[in-house]
Amino acid sequence: MTYILAIDQGTTSSRAIIFDGDLRPMASAQQEFTQHFPHSGWVEHDATEIWESVLATSRKAIEKAGIAASDIAGIGITNQRETTLVWDRETGEPIHKAIVWQDRRTAEYCRQLREDGFEETVTARTGLLVDPYFSATKLRWLLENVEGAREKAEAGKLAFGTIDSWLIWKLTGGKAHVTDATNAARTMLYDIAKGRWSTTIAEKLGVPMGMLPEVKDCAAEFGVTQPDHFGTEIPILGVAGDQQAATVGQACFKPGMLKSTYGTGCFALLNTGDQMVRSENRLLTTIAYQLDGKVTYALEGSIFIAGAVVQWLRDGLKIIEAADQTQSLADAADPEQEVIIVPAFTGLGAPYWNPDCRGAVFGLTRNSGPAEFARAALESVGFQTRDLLEAMQADWSDDARPTLRVDGGMTASDWAMQFLSDILGAPVDRPKVLETTALGAAWLAGYKAGLYPEPEEFAKSWALDRNFIAQMTEERREARYAAWKKAVQATIAAV
Numbered sequence: 001m002t003y004i005l006a007i008d009q010g011t012t013s014s015r016a017i018i019f020d021g022d023l024r025p026m027a028s029a030q031q032e033f034t035q036h037f038p039h040s041g042w043v044e045h046d047a048t049e050i051w052e053s054v055l056a057t058s059r060k061a062i063e064k065a066g067i068a069a070s071d072i073a074g075i076g077i078t079n080q081r082e083t084t085l086v087w088d089r090e091t092g093e094p095i096h097k098a099i100v101w102q103d104r105r106t107a108e109y110c111r112q113l114r115e116d117g118f119e120e121t122v123t124a125r126t127g128l129l130v131d132p133y134f135s136a137t138k139l140r141w142l143l144e145n146v147e148g149a150r151e152k153a154e155a156g157k158l159a160f161g162t163i164d165s166w167l168i169w170k171l172t173g174g175k176a177h178v179t180d181a182t183n184a185a186r187t188m189l190y191d192i193a194k195g196r197w198s199t200t201i202a203e204k205l206g207v208p209m210g211m212l213p214e215v216k217d218c219a220a221e222f223g224v225t226q227p228d229h230f231g232t233e234i235p236i237l238g239v240a241g242d243q244q245a246a247t248v249g250q251a252c253f254k255p256g257m258l259k260s261t262y263g264t265g266c267f268a269l270l271n272t273g274d275q276m277v278r279s280e281n282r283l284l285t286t287i288a289y290q291l292d293g294k295v296t297y298a299l300e301g302s303i304f305i306a307g308a309v310v311q312w313l314r315d316g317l318k319i320i321e322a323a324d325q326t327q328s329l330a331d332a333a334d335p336e337q338e339v340i341i342v343p344a345f346t347g348l349g350a351p352y353w354n355p356d357c358r359g360a361v362f363g364l365t366r367n368s369g370p371a372e373f374a375r376a377a378l379e380s381v382g383f384q385t386r387d388l389l390e391a392m393q394a395d396w397s398d399d400a401r402p403t404l405r406v407d408g409g410m411t412a413s414d415w416a417m418q419f420l421s422d423i424l425g426a427p428v429d430r431p432k433v434l435e436t437t438a439l440g441a442a443w444l445a446g447y448k449a450g451l452y453p454e455p456e457e458f459a460k461s462w463a464l465d466r467n468f469i470a471q472m473t474e475e476r477r478e479a480r481y482a483a484w485k486k487a488v489q490a491t492i493a494a495v
């Protein structure tokens with residue numbers, strides 16, 4: 001019993017990684033799945049396809065590692081957050097495709113909630129803002145729009161879950177309907193101070209309480225896998241939303257520690273310890289992790305488009321064939337030109353929260369070409385992170401600007417990381433292990449299994465790959481940032 005299976009169920013793919021007794025990755029498998037876009041601004045996933053991809057990649061990772069499933073001490077699950085699913089408790093079948101976190105279909109209903117003055121109630125309890133991003137209004141949409149759903153839900157026949165709940169339900173053969181505190185915190189239905197579902201919000205949105213899963217610590221007994229899946233029973237011992245798992249994987253265990261993950265989007269989490277810091281700058285208050293019944297809180301800044309802007313250069317503009325070509329293009333860009341891309345492709349997240357604005361490009365000349373676009377794309381991620389950090393600094397009274405620990409696919413770009421450090425005027429640390437999300441989930445499960453050390457000891461194993469130090473002059477930094485702020489204001493004003 002010396003291995004851990006980490007399942008990382010992301011927005012575009014499912015990954016499974018086997019970690020050994022020293023928390024070293026041994027083998028992994030990855031599978032993409034279909035993205036469904038039934039209408040503009042709508043994004044759905046087929047939950048059965050997700051489950052099949054998780055089972056297949058888990059089996060493959062075990063096979064590649066050359067270990068027996070009976071030697072796995074526990075499973076850790078981490079997942080795309082907020083994505084909303086309802087299934088029939090009797091048949092185990094989803095009543096509709098899962099509505100993905102990026103989906104904006106409930107924007108109008110959210111506007112109504114805000115006009116009704118309900119946002120204050122939501123923020124006081126959940127730490128969130130009223131936005132289509134979170135699960136609650138998506139769940140309401142399913143109850144309103146799927147025939148017979150409301151009656152069945154009221155009769156206790158339907159279960160709601162985020163993707164972690166769904167996977168646990170499937171892994172345990174329908175025996176467990178549970179989630180963890182970090183995933184619950186993203187539903188807009190969970191009171192993060194009291195540690196229980198909010199009846200006030202559930203009633204207002206017409207969500208029957210009986211649909212909601214039981215909420216546990218991140219390291220806990222979530223259930224045991226049905227023997228059919230892996231030929232043996234394996235306990236599920238760790239669960240956390242992917243951004244929270246990355247916070248754990250980056251060993252951000254102390255108040256003031258900050259990580260930022262650059263995948264499709266970018267999510268920065270600042271550990272605020274046992275303080276539930278209420279943002280005055282439109283950041284989210286959320287749960288970083290919950291261990292042994294003790295909640296550690298975080299301030300979160302969520303940006304919807306980070307690496308996705310590089311995908312747009314590749315798939316939309318077709319000016320690159322692979323993401324890493326942006327590096328040499330950015331190097332070759334004309335220093336005289338100041339092209340700025342505001343990548344508000346699906347509106348803007350924190351700290352603007354504007355679902356209606358769309359992307360814009362500023363400063364074009366007749367000489368602007370692929371190099372200037374590539375540089376502007378990489379820079380847009382740095383500028384957006386500075387917006388988040390400005391807001392965090394204003395909310396978090398600590399004087400010291402924390403070092404930023406980064407991870408995710410886009411951190412492979414040295415150019416983007418150097419600009420990030422330049423525009424923040426702060427150091428950026430890139431660790432050796434970039435699979436921090438899976439690492440965090442593995443640690444949670446292995447910690448519960450008694451295989452891995454206490455947080456302080458685990459934190460010592462965090463190893464630096466490269467430290468980026470700001471090289472830009474203060475004057476230039478502030479001039480560039482002021483130009484970005486102007487570009488954002490113009491983008492919002494154009495709606």
Ligand SMILES: Nc1ncnc2c1ncn2[C@@H]1O[C@H](COP(=O)(O)OP(=O)(O)O)[C@@H](O)[C@H]1O
Nearest residue numbers: 263264307308310311323324408409410412413
């Ligand atoms: N060398 C690179 N330079 C710039 N962007 C990159 C580079 N490598 C990967 N990316 C970007 O990183 C993202 C993939 O990161 P990943 O962590 O796998 O994302 P996710 O988990 O959201 O699917 C893609 O959007 C891609 O455009």
Ligand SMILES: O=P(O)(O)OC[C@H](O)CO
Nearest residue numbers: 010011080081101263264
């Ligand atoms: O699956 P990712 O890495 O794109 O992360 C998605 C976030 O959890 C959304 O809140």
